[in-house]
């Protein structure tokens with residue numbers, strides 16, 4: 327459903343294929359590292375972010391349409407706008423953590439299984455705002471190594 331809407335939007339505005347320059351890819355990787363999302367992002371995710379950063383530096387206002395929390399998180403860190411695919415314009419909480427309500431074990435937001443690998447209970451999730459702010463502050467100083 328969200329995909330169809332996205333596809334229509336792309337078709338209406340005409341799709342342009344572009345590859346980011348390496349320098350922006352490196353900056354995005356450094357940023358993803360700083361906010362702690364680098365392990366949740368694929369090479370394609372990083373390229374999307376790098377291209378958005380490149381366009382921003384060229385004076386455009388890129389908007390990343392994604393439901394991926396890690397992409398949104400890094401985009402926010404880089405000052406790039408993003409919107410959820412299903413509900414354009416609505417911002418989701420920055421960072422989620424999944425946890426087991428039974429044994430309190432914590433899992434990354436993109437953990438593959440829906441169940442706790444220790445006790446088998448179905449995982450729940452909650453936003454992780456305070457921790458994110460902390461990571462962000464610490465990360466800002468060494469973003470460019």
Ligand SMILES: [Zn+2]
Nearest residue numbers: 426429442445
């Ligand atoms: Zn558990």
